[in-house]
Amino acid sequence: xxxxxxxxxxxxxxxxxxxxxxGAPHGAEVELIEKADGPGRGCSHYAGGMIxxxxxxxxxxxxxxxxxxEALAFWTRDIPxxxxxxxxxxxxxxxxxxxxxxxxxxxxxxxxxxxxLAALEPALAGxxxxxxxxxxxxxxxxxxxxxxxxxxxxxxxxxxIRLCADSVPQADWIVxxxxxxxxxxxxxxxxxxxxxLVLRSEEIELSRPVRMxxxxxxxxxxxxxxxxxxxxxTMIENEERSRVTARSIVELVNSAFAIHPAFAEAEIVETGSxxxxxxPDNLPRISxxxxxxxxxxxxxxxxxxxxxxxxxxxxxxxxxxxFPEVMNANQGEWTDARxxxxxxxxxxxxxxx
Amino acid sequence: xxxSDDLVVYDARLSSRFLLGTARYPSxxxxxxxxxxxxxEIVTVSLRRxxxxxxxxxxxxxxxxxxxxxxxxxxxxxxxxxxxxxTAQMARELFGTSWIKLEVIGEEDTLQPDVFGLVEAARILxxxxxxxxxxxxxxxxxxxxxxxxGCRVLMPWAAPIGSGRGINNLFGLRALRAHFPDTPLIVDxxxxxxxxxxxxxxxxxxxxxxxxxxxxxxxxxxxxxxFSLAIEAGRAAYLSGLMEPRDMAAPSTPVLGRxxxxxxxx
Numbered sequence: 105x106x107x108x109x110x111x112x113x114x115x116x117x118x119x120x121x122x123x124x125x126x127g128a129p130h131g132a133e134v135e136l137i138e139k140a141d142g143p144g145r146g147c148s149h150y151a152g153g154m155i156x157x158x159x160x161x162x163x164x165x166x167x168x169x170x171x172x173x174e175a176l177a178f179w180t181r182d183i184p185x186x187x188x189x190x191x192x193x194x195x196x197x198x199x200x201x202x203x204x205x206x207x208x209x210x211x212x213x214x215x216x217x218x219x220x221l222a223a224l225e226p227a228l229a230g231x232x233x234x235x236x237x238x239x240x241x242x243x244x245x246x247x248x249x250x251x252x253x254x255x256x257x258x259x260x261x262x263x264x265i266r267l268c269a270d271s272v273p274q275a276d277w278i279v280x281x282x283x284x285x286x287x288x289x290x291x292x293x294x295x296x297x298x299x300x301l302v303l304r305s306e307e308i309e310l311s312r313p314v315r316m317x318x319x320x321x322x323x324x325x326x327x328x329x330x331x332x333x334x335x336x337x338t339m340i341e342n343e344e345r346s347r348v349t350a351r352s353i354v355e356l357v358n359s360a361f362a363i364h365p366a367f368a369e370a371e372i373v374e375t376g377s378x379x380x381x382x383x384p385d386n387l388p389r390i391s392x393x394x395x396x397x398x399x400x401x402x403x404x405x406x407x408x409x410x411x412x413x414x415x416x417x418x419x420x421x422x423x424x425x426x427f428p429e430v431m432n433a434n435q436g437e438w439t440d441a442r443x444x445x446x447x448x449x450x451x452x453x454x455x456x457x
Numbered sequence: 458x459x460x461s462d463d464l465v466v467y468d469a470r471l472s473s474r475f476l477l478g479t480a481r482y483p484s485x486x487x488x489x490x491x492x493x494x495x496x497x498e499i500v501t502v503s504l505r506r507x508x509x510x511x512x513x514x515x516x517x518x519x520x521x522x523x524x525x526x527x528x529x530x531x532x533x534x535x536x537x538x539x540x541x542x543x544t545a546q547m548a549r550e551l552f553g554t555s556w557i558k559l560e561v562i563g564e565e566d567t568l569q570p571d572v573f574g575l576v577e578a579a580r581i582l583x584x585x586x587x588x589x590x591x592x593x594x595x596x597x598x599x600x601x602x603x604x605x606x607g608c609r610v611l612m613p614w615a616a617p618i619g620s621g622r623g624i625n626n627l628f629g630l631r632a633l634r635a636h637f638p639d640t641p642l643i644v645d646x647x648x649x650x651x652x653x654x655x656x657x658x659x660x661x662x663x664x665x666x667x668x669x670x671x672x673x674x675x676x677x678x679x680x681x682x683x684f685s686l687a688i689e690a691g692r693a694a695y696l697s698g699l700m701e702p703r704d705m706a707a708p709s710t711p712v713l714g715r716x717x718x719x720x721x722x723x
Contacts, residue, residue, distance in 0.1 A: 163483050209675065294485075294516030319619060341485075341517035384520055386484035 105132050107421065108275035112138035112267075113148040114246070114406045115399050116281035117253040118178070118414035123279065124263045126418035133262045137269040144250035146283055147378035148406050150300050152326050152336045153249065154313045155179055155242040155408055156191045158212045165387060167429055168405055171412035178411035179244055185252050186244035189312040192216075192225060193236040196362060202317035203234065213238045227309050227364055243313050245328055246407060278396040279417055284343075284381040286400055290391070293400060295343035295379030299352040300336040303360065305370035308333070316363050323359035332373065335360045339404070348375045380404050388413055390420075390430050392437045462696065464663050466610050466641050467556070467588040469527065473498045474658070475688045476529070476643065478668025482677055485520045491671055491681040492524055500526050501558055501666065503533040504548045518552075529590060531558035536571070538578035545582050557582060558590040558612065567617045572599040576606055583607025592645050595629035597636050604640065611637065612645035612666065615657060619669040621649025624656060634661045651680075651687030658691025659699060 107127065109120040116136060124134040138145075157172030179186035193213070195203040207213065213236040222229035224237065257263045272278060280286055287293045310327040326334045338352045353375060360367040383389055383401040388409050391398045397417055402409050419425040426438050464471045477497040482488035492500055500521060521528065530548035535541040538561060545557040561578055563571025570593055579589050589608045593599055600611055613633055616622035624630060625647065634642060643664040644657045654665045667684050674680035 165483075205673070294520075343516060382484075383486075384484060384489070385486035 105130075105276040106273065107132060107134050107277045107279060108273045109134060109136045109279045109281060110138075110272060111146070111281035111283065111285070112136055112140070112143040112250075112254070112265075113146045113281065113283055114144070114151070114250060114253075114410045115148075115283065115402055115413065116279075117143055117250055117257065118410040119279050119281050119399055119417055120257055120263060121183075121253060121260075122411070122414035122418040123421060124257070124260050126415075126422050128260075128262050130422055131262075132422070133264070134260075135264045135266065135273050135275065136257065137266050137272060139269060141268050143254040144247060146285070147298070147380055148246055148250060150298065150337075150376040150378050151246040151406050152300070152313070152324060152334060153186075153244045153246040153407055154191065154324065154326060155186055155244065156238065156313065157241070157408060158210050158238050159191050159193065159241060159315065160405065160408065161210045162206050163209075164405070165385075167387060168409065171388070171430070172405065172408040174412040174415065175408050175410070176240070176242055179249065179407070180242060182411075183249065183253050183256060185249040186242040188240065188242040191238040191241040191243075191313045191315065192221075192228075193238070193315045193317065194221070194228065194232045194234075194363075195317040197233060199318055200234065202319060202322075203236065206317055207236055210236070210238075212240060225310055225312070225314065228314070231364075241313075243326055244407065249407065276395065277421060280396055280398045281400070283400065283402070284379050286381075286398060289393070290383075290398060290400055292383050293381055294341075294384070295345075296382050296403065297340040297342040297344060297377065297379050298337040298404070299340075299348050299356070299375070299377040300334060301353060301356045301360075301372065301376075302328075302374035303333050303335060303367060303370035304331050304373050305333065305366050306331045307366040307369070308364050314363060316359060318359060318362075321355045321359045323356060323363070325360060325363055333360075333367075333370075335367075337404075343379050345379050346377050348377045380406075388430055389432060390417060390427070391432060462692070464641060466590075466643075469499075471498050471664075474664040474692055475685050476501065476664055476666040477671065477681070478666065479503075479521060480668055481672040485517060487677050488672070489520060489524055490678045492521075492526060494678050495671070495681040495685045498526055499529050500524075501529045501531050501668070502552070504530050504544055504551065527556075528552050528554060529556050529558050530554065531592075532560050532578075534562065535560060536562050536574075538574040538581070541574070541578045542581050545578075545587060546585075549587070555586055556588045556590065558592060560592045568619075569617065570594060570614075572596065572602075575599070576602045579603050579608050580606035590643070595626055595633045597632060600633060600637060600640075604637075610641045610643060612643045614646040615644050615653065616647025618646040620647050621670055622647050623649060623653035630657070630660060630662070651683045654684050655687040655691035655694070658688055659694050661695050664688075 109116050120134050120136040155175050157169040161169050216235045216237050218233040221235045284295045313326045315324040335356050380403050382403040386403050389401045399413050416427045473496045475495050475497050476499045477495050478501045530552050532541040532544040541561050561571045561574035562568050579591050582589050590610050591603050592612045595613045616625040641663045644662050645666045648654050649670045671677050671680045
């Protein structure tokens with residue numbers, strides 16, 4: 105059978121990869137279709153690339169952490185582009201209450217005192233006296249990750265890639281991973297604007313993503329290597345894609361400056377803005393209309409959630425499995441799929457992978 | 458209490474005394490559920506950042522509008538009267554309401570209102586037909602000036618926005634209530650715990666506006682319910698006539714004539 109995957113952002117690339125991998129023994133072919141002339145030209149391009157399932161518990165539902173844990177294995181073993189160096193969460197002394205709140209909502213961290221923090225990230229020594237260290241978390245460079253995944257797809261025998269494509273193939277199944285562009289078909293989908301900034305400074309060395317909590321302007325810095333740092337990201341309930349406002353840049357730079365004063369002297373390498381696709385509950389969803397599966401609503405968790413969603417799509421296609429945690433199973437759209445949708449294997453329910 | 462205790466602000470009659478802000482919730486779905494649980498009839502929305510001066514924030518506001526609540530746009534983050542007036546005009550067009558919660562921020566650290574700019578903007582907007590809800594301090598003279606400028610409601614703070622400190626100046630808030638017995642007074646900012654909301658309602662304030670304490674709670678929906686109960690309790694207590702504290706214990710059961718020894722053998 106032929107499965108068409110639309111969209112070569114992180115959701116589409118991982119879906120194509122997992123479907124091709126799981127479908128190979130069944131003789132399944134995958135055609136990945138992308139409107140642009142290369143992979144990762146949508147909002148994935150501006151992602152932070154933090155694989156931080158436990159930090160995200162601060163504002164996300166537990167399911168995000170559960171699904172996100174699968175991403176750690178994916179990005180370190182299947183497509184080994186991530187580095188497990190942990191995440192560090194800090195707050196300026198006067199906002200220490202934020203750190204307490206963060207620690208109440210998250211798990212799998214250790215508390216660091218001034219000495220431990222200075223030992224872990226010497227660049228922060230003397231300015232921050234306490235922090236939370238999430239040792240098991242990872243980070244990656246989103247553009248490199250998508251390139252690696254794209255190159256891997258090019259080597260797979262049962263994968264065809266069509267760039268600059270303007271038509272969808274006649275396929276047995278379509279897996280629609282277009283993100284915000286699928287808004288016309290997904291009524292509840294909305295966009296949440298995010299702006300980011302890339303700075304270069306030879307004076308600062310960080311080994312892992314650092315999140316600085318602040319009641320008004322929380323910010324994170326992700327080291328990209330060679331003195332390059334990604335600073336992100338604003339969260340605005342707004343669907344305009346490409347306008348970076350001066351206010352947002354001021355806030356991001358101001359917060360970065362609070363993490364390390366040398367950021368004030370850094371070179372601005374890039375600014376970027378796009379919208380994250382989100383459903384009203386800010387949770388990801390695999391929905392179905394006939395023979396089309398929509399993988400969408402990854403919100404601010406593209407790289408964190410895409411692998412788990414991709415595997416679930418593949419398990420549905422080749423084993424008929426239903427995953428109620430992301431499939432809205434009570435809406436009836438899946439029930440007739442059991443047996444019919446699964447072309448191979450006996451259908452059964454399950455969430456364990 | 459029923460209908461006889463409705464709160465009238467401008468052209469609206471409200472049975473709920475709980476106003477809710479819409480910022481910083483984990484998701485719009487949780488926000489919607491919190492609004493429903495709170496029973497709020499008015500929600501404040503911040504125009505400045507979310508809409509970007511265009512209709513681009515439409516999806517989010519459609520979710521809010523579907524709840525059937527009244528939208529009170531605010532001018533959060535504006536620092537001058539001019540900026541606030543422009544934002545209010547934009548909000549009127551965008552949300553189709555002449556209600557505006559007027560904020561003119563004068564100090565970045567405490568987000569304290571610039572009362573001079575506030576009065577100036579309130580006059581311009583009232584003259585332009587707006588129903589102005591000014592975010593102000595407990596200052597009596599400023600309150601008087603705002604009423605002169607055309608405001609029919611005042612929104613004094615309890616403490617700085619988002620600080621969760623509760624009543625910062627009890628004497629000042631009492632005095633404000635006493636000076637303006639007939640003006641709807643809605644406590645706008647600084648409430649962190651349901652007990653604090655109950656406390657301002659017990660002082661006789663007409664309503665309370667919450668945002669951060671609900672939005673950033675571990676369970677915003679449950680916290681919305683807690684505040685809703687507290688606001689209702691505080692209001693009921695105010696209407697019932699609270700007792701005055703005394704310096705001496707006063708037994709609720711008379712001691713005179715009571716048989717010796719019952720229950721107190723030792």
